[in-house]
Amino acid sequence: MADRMRVVGKSLARVDAPGKVSGTAIYAADFALPGMLCGKVLRSTLPHARITRLDVTRAAALPGVRAVITAADVPDVRYGGGLKDETAFAKDKVRYMGQPVAAVAAATPEAAEAALAAIDVVYEPLPAVLDLEAALAPGAPLIHEAWESYTAIPILHREGNVCNRARIVAGDVERGFEEADRVFEHRFRTGMVHQGYTEPRAAVASWDSSGQVTVWSNTQLPFEVQNTLAEILQMPPSKIRVVVPGVGGGFGGKLRVGVEHFAAFLARKSGRPVRVATTSEEELTAAYPRQGSIVELKTGVTKDGRITAKAGRIWLDTGAFAGSGPGVASVATLVLAGPYKIPNLYLEGFAVYTNKTNCGSFRAPSGPQANFAVESQMDIIADALDLDPLEFRLRNIVREGDEGPTGQVLNGVGLEECLLKATAAIGWKDRRPGPGRGKGLACGWWTTTGGSSGVYVKINPDGTVALNTGAAEIGTAAITGAAQVLAEELGIDLTDISVVAADTFSTPFDFGAQGSRTAFAVGNACLAAAADLKRQIFALAAGQLGVEPDALTLADKHVAADGKRLSLADVARLSQQTGGGLIAHGTFIAPPTPYDTKRVEGHVYPAFHSPSFHAHAVDLSVDPQTGEVTIHKYVVAQDVGFAINPTYIEGQIEGGVAQGLGQTLSEEIIYEGGRVLNPNLTDYKMPTTLDVPRVESILVQHPSLVGPHGAKGVGEPPNIEPPAAVANAVAAATGVRITSLPITAEKIALGLVDARAGGA
Amino acid sequence: MSFEYHEPTSLAEAVDLGARFGADGRFLAGGTDLIIQIRRGKLRLRHVVGLHRVPGLDGIDANGSVTLGALVTHRALERHSAFQGRLRALVEGAEVVGGHQVRNVGTVGGNIVNASPAADVTPVLLTLDTTVTCAGRGGERTLPLDGFLVGPGQTALRPGELLTGLRFSALPGRSATAFLKAGRRKAMEISVVCVAARLTLDAAGERCAEVRIALGAVAPTTRRARAAERALEGRVPTPDALRAAGRLAAAESQPISDVRASARYRTLVVETLVTRALTRCLERIRDAAS
């Protein structure tokens, strides 16, 4: 099919590349307005404390200071997604070190810093809840005493420090364990990690005389930010315009309001445009990182390697506010099930409050945590049964038409092909090629997030096309992918399309750049718009050419029938003269995925839409003394449904693996006593060019039923499997099984020492 | 971070400014430590004295004994042809400092005066019995590097005194050096442990005549592992003897546990890297002889 295509399926250059390589592309962090002030945020210096005094008079009187605001200056509202537990500023107490307490706007960064230092705050410390165990202990201090009074979607199951418990129950797990020959129980831990986008979060706000505020921000979700700002500012959304100039990476960290509200409040109070941008320290102490977790798994298997039952629980440390926690805990249960056919399941995900920064959504939220546990345990069990880990997986994986954990019927299941191709490429037969060297395998499944998308597509009088979308381009080239779908349909070149994006006043709604959905959903909206445009074009051209509309075809920038041709440009001009121009509004919403409602409880994400399947294989060496890991080769076989632009899909895979390897080997936000010990990029260690191996990407294509040309979401999955694949390879290389992330050289080396001591 | 900036164009002027500002000022070389410390609020300075227009501080003279100006950059060290042989550890230490951007401006003088226990070039210089020359209003003085390092961020430099250069003797034949470092990443790492070693064999090429071992990130300053050095001197450097030296060095290190690593791991790595660095020295001596 792809060979009949001219534009989709081709590795064409992204539409925004020239501006990016020449430095002319403007990102939110670059955006400036005349007279703009610098806004900065005063943050709590204790993890849990009562504010007994907060006096800003001295700060407000300093030279150059134009506005100082605290909770007293803003509407008293609690906001949030499914659970409204957050406030713009701490009011009576602070709940994490880094929580906003006040904000200032001043003429220069120096004056703003001086103003922060001049704010007088006195705290009375409260007992802090520093980790998951402490939060769940009987009699633990409550982080939100009034949790019961908060507004929440009714699905959530909340209790004290647990802000949601999601559950999947299928079959009879106890009977399943009885049928098993062996039952394995393990516990895993993962650390808190940051998305690590290179552009800090930044926003500029400016009010006009009609009381309308415009916010230029690098959010992934302009429409959500518009609505949340409406809540926080207590204003109608129609008075709030959010524009996304350009985004320097998001990975889920730029989904929620972070600095936009401060910019808006400060701009209103000062009467000047205000810019607020985060520092690295703020990013690592007060952003929306990936939740740390504890996972417990109990799995029953028969002698011949069939899984009869699985009970699993994951506790996600969501920090002082729920943020994405309740949803992520739900998604986690589907990941805990794994891409396996298991008749009896009892899976629970808990989002738990602690006195830490509010965690959010990081590329494949919960994926790496849960998959690390599931896929590590698969290898442990395979070893115990004396089965090859590949063979053990092949005996249990889902295949076309199988049921998912909540009863959804699975289509386009390319998992077996992924496993076979990844293992073939890594040379699986020789799994321990030498001393200290080993290969590891992990597989998984993931969703293509739903939500609606709209586009306006307009044909210019020269036959080129303007694609107007509410989706922000965050770097993935998803908008380029959608434009390729559009170009194919309209018989034009990709270079004929220019993109207007992400302005809540002028672009149609989009659910946002999240959940691997952008190319998928915007691409489908483009198909709908193209279909409408073709009707318009054919109607006009039919009249002009004197043929039946049904006889017309659109290709190569022309409409044609019976040897007669009319250029797209001519039709567009004709329409401008007679009908207001060629324009169409295309929309898309993914159809719901049916599932068995009786199997779930407290669940906000009960099925994976148009699921993708993937297998990762890695070949690495471990220094037997220092524990340092060197990766020789990394292979990803990913079922992408249909590859709209192979180059950028490879880019997603290569980048996702690199980011996944960071979480696996070197990255962790380390808390001690409620304080982050490494709030800088010296000690928050993201992989460099020398840490990331070449990645071989194998694109497997089992089409989805819904995506454009059968495509599935591709952006998040590559982040999921690296921890488990590496853990399994390290175990193969050394015999040491590391059950916590990150898998530092230290853990491996000390594990080897202990193993030698134990063995002696 | 607000301060006045001065750019002396002669050594005398620099010394003069240094003396005038005392503890209120600091010299600026590459700024790769200083500017960050100022920005983090660790240093509050009234005066910053940029050194890069002071002539004569960035020279490398390697004819006979070696002198290095304080402003010699890591980039210059790693590329100098005189350091590709016996003094190879200088290259190995310099080439793992940060990335190219940091090495293009960061200096050997800054590495010493900043006195981070995890500095990478300093241990190499310790194994070379380097002396440092300082200039102040009272004139010039020359001190051994060993002893110059007093504590984290502290040296024997008096307020306002300038480090002008370093000096060490050329190594005799049958000598080699090596530098090794461990960290979480393969680049842009502050050492979890770093180790420099120098080995000189006797005339017969059989026994260790002189041994120097320096350890980074396992004590309040970069320091020598003297017990390990003594244990090897006069001995035949068998694999067992080198391993024993590694164990001794581990025993005499005093690491702390911090966000980068535990004391237990650091001790383990010292043992490994000391043994490996000595082994590498031995291999280099043999390779050069053959």
Added chain:
Amino acid sequence: MTKVALTLTINGQRHEVLTEPHRTLLDVLRADLGLTGTKENCLEAECGVCTVLLDGRAVNACILLAAQCQGRQVLTIEGLGRDGQLHPLQQAFIDHGAVQCGYCIPAMILSAKAYLDEHPAPTEAHVREALAGNLCRCTGYQKIADAVLAAARELAHRR
């Protein structure tokens, strides 16, 4: 605060700048001169997005005082292409799909240029080593390395 008067040569053009001594080259480029192709992030020389060339060598503009650049040649990404033509490195980054969010890319290209200017025929390992001070969170570096190697070949071809 006393200001200092500086003459900076940026992309071949002289700029007279009056600024406080503590301000960095990055501050002056972005805030005073509007040259936002040089990016800002960690401000501690760890991420490399602020890389510019000073007398041909890659440096972190975030920790370089503007005053230190008096009388020296600064090249930023805005000065790389000539007459509206992209530099071969810029073109190679496009052709190899090496650009995603793009925020690290101007710095990445300049680091690569400084390296290729001295080492016209590098290996992939050399290129990776040369770029180790430039973090990229999107690409995993593979297509960046490929682009730099391709640009090296193109530049050699043009010589």
